[in-house]
Amino acid sequence: MPLEFEKPILELEKRIQELKETARTTGVDLEAEIRLLEERLARLKQEIYGHLTPWQRVQLARAPGRPTTLDVLEKAFRDFLELHGDRAFADDPAIVGGLAYLEGEKVVVVGHQKGRDTKENLRRNFGMPHPEGYRKAMRLMDLADRFGYPLISFIDTPGAYPGVSAEERGQAWVIAQSIQRMGRLKVPAIAVILGEGGSGGALAIGVANRVLILENAWYSVISPESCAAILWRDAKEAPKAAEALKLTAQDLLALKVVDAIIPEPEGGAHKDPDRAIQNVKEALLRTLEELKALSPEALYQDRYRRFRALGAYAES
Amino acid sequence: MALERLFRRKRPSGENRDVPELWTKCEACGAQLYKKEFRENLYVCPKCGHHHRMSAAERVAMLADEGTFQETTRLAPLDPLGFVDTKPYAERLQAYQKETGRKDAILGGTCAIGGVPSVLLVMDYAFAGGSMGSVVGEEIARGVERAAAEERALVIVAASGGARMQEAALSLMQMAKTVMSLDLLWAKRLPYVSILTDPTTGGVTASFAALADVIFAEPGALIGFAGPRVIRQTIRQELPEGFQRAEFLLKHGMVDRVTDRRQLKGELVRALRHLHPGVPYAPGV
Structure with missing residues (x-):
C-alpha cells in the first residue's frame, strides 16, 4: 500500500x-x-x-518494505547464528540477536524485529518486546563483554509492549536493567535506529558509544499518536505532535541525541532496501574502525560522558 | 504514562463550607478528618489507611533528621525544543513554578537520616506530574555524584508520571544519564534506597527508580511502566483488581517491602544502617 x-x-x-x-x-x-x-x-x-514533514517521515519509518533487523543481518553481515531465549521464561520474537561477522570482524548483534507481513507481525508483536526480550538482549550483552566482541544494536520498535503480562513480569525493571547493562559494556557499542525509536523500549538497547540513525527514522520519548492523545486529547493531532517532538534525524543530530545520519535512497529506504542496507553497513564499518582504538575502560568512559552531557537546563 | 491521573488529581480539600480550614475528607472512604490530625498522621486516613499524596517539602520533613536538610537543587528548566501543544511549554513551566514555588519537579539536598549521612532527592508530583525532563535528570545525576564524593547514602522518593513529553528525546536521555550515574555508588559501595509513591510510572520506573539496592513502596501506590489507560486501550479488557498497585508489585517480586508511611522512616533508617559500610554494627538503634 x-x-x-x-x-x-x-x-x-x-x-x-x-x-x-x-x-x-x-x-x-x-x-x-x-x-x-x-x-x-x-x-x-x-x-x-x-x-518531507516530520509526520511524513514517521510514515516512511513505518513503511512496509523498509529494512528490518533481520534484513540487515542477512545482507550486511555474514554467517548470522541466531540465539534464542532469556534462560528464565521464554524466547521473545520481538527481539532477535546472535553472533555474526561484519566483514572481518566478529560481532554480537541484537535488535527489535517487526514482521514483514501481517502473520509475522502478529508473531513478533509488531516489534514490541516483553520483559523476556530485554533479558535476551542482556544475555547477548554479557556474551559481547565476555568475548570482547563489539555489540551492534538495531532499534525499530513503537515501544515496549504495554500489557498486563509485561507489567507482571517487570517491564520497567528490565528496561532499567538493560540500560544499565548496556551502559557498562567494556566493548564498542553502536546503535542504529532503523525505523521507529519508541521511548524506553528503544533506549533499552540504545546506550551505545555511537548512535546512528537512518535519514527518515524517528526517536523520541513517546509516539506522536500517544503524545497527541495526551496533550491534544486527540490522537488525530499526531502530525502536530510529530512536529513538536523534534523527532527527526536532523533534529536529533542538533540535540546530540544521535551522532550521525545514514542517508536513505530517494523516497525512503523501502524504495531500495539493498542500497539502504549498504549505507548502514558502510556507516557501521566506519564507526567501528573509530571505536576500535579505545581501551575497554576508555569505551566505558566515552559512553558515560556521552549520556552524562545530554540535557538542557539553566544554572541558577 | 499515567498522566491522565494528573488531570483528575484531587487534593485533600475542605468540602464543608462552614469550617473549610479545619476539616477534610478521605479520598478513599470519605471519612471526615480533622486536618491537624490528618497532617500529623502523615496524610494517612486513620479510618481506612488510604495514603494521600503529600508535597515534596513534607516528604523531606518526614524523612530527614530535624534541622539537617540543606537544599542543593537549583537548576531551572529551559524550553530546548520550543515545544507548543495547546499551550506553550514555557507558559506551562511558569504556571507550575508559580503554583509550587519550585523551579522544577525535584527537591533535594544533603541531610542525615537516622544519623546516616545521606543525599535525599524527592520528586514533586505537583510540578508537571513529577515528570522527568533535563532538570530532574541532571539533579539526580548531580545528587548521585555528591553522594559518591561525600560518602553519603542516596535516597530517592519517586512520584512521577514518567519522562516529560515537552523535552522529548532529551527527557528520554535522562533515563540513561541517571542510570549510568548510579555506577559511582556501586564503585564506592554506597547504599541507594528508592521509595516508590503514588504514582511512579513510565521512564522514571524504567530507569533509576527500579535500580535501588532496596526498594520500598507505599501501600496502594500505582507503580508500573505503562499507565493503566494505555494498557486498557491496548488489550481492550478491564484490568484485574489491584493491578499495578504496590501490593501487586510485591507479589510479583519487583519491590522489597510495602511499608506504611507511618513506619517508613524507621524502616528506611534500618535499611540504610544495614547497608552503609561506614555505619558500625548497632542492631535495633
Whole structure:
C-alpha cells in the first residue's frame, strides 16, 4: 500500500510507463510528451521528498518494505547464528540477536524485529518486546563483554509492549536493567535506529558509544499518536505532535541525541532496501574502525560522558 | 504514562463550607478528618489507611533528621525544543513554578537520616506530574555524584508520571544519564534506597527508580511502566483488581517491602544502617 503523499508520484510514474508502452506497441513518437512528464516527475519528487514533514517521515519509518533487523543481518553481515531465549521464561520474537561477522570482524548483534507481513507481525508483536526480550538482549550483552566482541544494536520498535503480562513480569525493571547493562559494556557499542525509536523500549538497547540513525527514522520519548492523545486529547493531532517532538534525524543530530545520519535512497529506504542496507553497513564499518582504538575502560568512559552531557537546563 | 491521573488529581480539600480550614475528607472512604490530625498522621486516613499524596517539602520533613536538610537543587528548566501543544511549554513551566514555588519537579539536598549521612532527592508530583525532563535528570545525576564524593547514602522518593513529553528525546536521555550515574555508588559501595509513591510510572520506573539496592513502596501506590489507560486501550479488557498497585508489585517480586508511611522512616533508617559500610554494627538503634 502506497503512502498517501507518495500517490501523486506513483500516478505520474504509472502514466509515463503507460505512454512508453503505447509508444512501443503503436510505434507513435511520444518522445516529447514523455520527456515533459519525466521533467515534471523530477520536479514533483523534489517538491515532495525534498520537503518531507516530520509526520511524513514517521510514515516512511513505518513503511512496509523498509529494512528490518533481520534484513540487515542477512545482507550486511555474514554467517548470522541466531540465539534464542532469556534462560528464565521464554524466547521473545520481538527481539532477535546472535553472533555474526561484519566483514572481518566478529560481532554480537541484537535488535527489535517487526514482521514483514501481517502473520509475522502478529508473531513478533509488531516489534514490541516483553520483559523476556530485554533479558535476551542482556544475555547477548554479557556474551559481547565476555568475548570482547563489539555489540551492534538495531532499534525499530513503537515501544515496549504495554500489557498486563509485561507489567507482571517487570517491564520497567528490565528496561532499567538493560540500560544499565548496556551502559557498562567494556566493548564498542553502536546503535542504529532503523525505523521507529519508541521511548524506553528503544533506549533499552540504545546506550551505545555511537548512535546512528537512518535519514527518515524517528526517536523520541513517546509516539506522536500517544503524545497527541495526551496533550491534544486527540490522537488525530499526531502530525502536530510529530512536529513538536523534534523527532527527526536532523533534529536529533542538533540535540546530540544521535551522532550521525545514514542517508536513505530517494523516497525512503523501502524504495531500495539493498542500497539502504549498504549505507548502514558502510556507516557501521566506519564507526567501528573509530571505536576500535579505545581501551575497554576508555569505551566505558566515552559512553558515560556521552549520556552524562545530554540535557538542557539553566544554572541558577 | 499515567498522566491522565494528573488531570483528575484531587487534593485533600475542605468540602464543608462552614469550617473549610479545619476539616477534610478521605479520598478513599470519605471519612471526615480533622486536618491537624490528618497532617500529623502523615496524610494517612486513620479510618481506612488510604495514603494521600503529600508535597515534596513534607516528604523531606518526614524523612530527614530535624534541622539537617540543606537544599542543593537549583537548576531551572529551559524550553530546548520550543515545544507548543495547546499551550506553550514555557507558559506551562511558569504556571507550575508559580503554583509550587519550585523551579522544577525535584527537591533535594544533603541531610542525615537516622544519623546516616545521606543525599535525599524527592520528586514533586505537583510540578508537571513529577515528570522527568533535563532538570530532574541532571539533579539526580548531580545528587548521585555528591553522594559518591561525600560518602553519603542516596535516597530517592519517586512520584512521577514518567519522562516529560515537552523535552522529548532529551527527557528520554535522562533515563540513561541517571542510570549510568548510579555506577559511582556501586564503585564506592554506597547504599541507594528508592521509595516508590503514588504514582511512579513510565521512564522514571524504567530507569533509576527500579535500580535501588532496596526498594520500598507505599501501600496502594500505582507503580508500573505503562499507565493503566494505555494498557486498557491496548488489550481492550478491564484490568484485574489491584493491578499495578504496590501490593501487586510485591507479589510479583519487583519491590522489597510495602511499608506504611507511618513506619517508613524507621524502616528506611534500618535499611540504610544495614547497608552503609561506614555505619558500625548497632542492631535495633
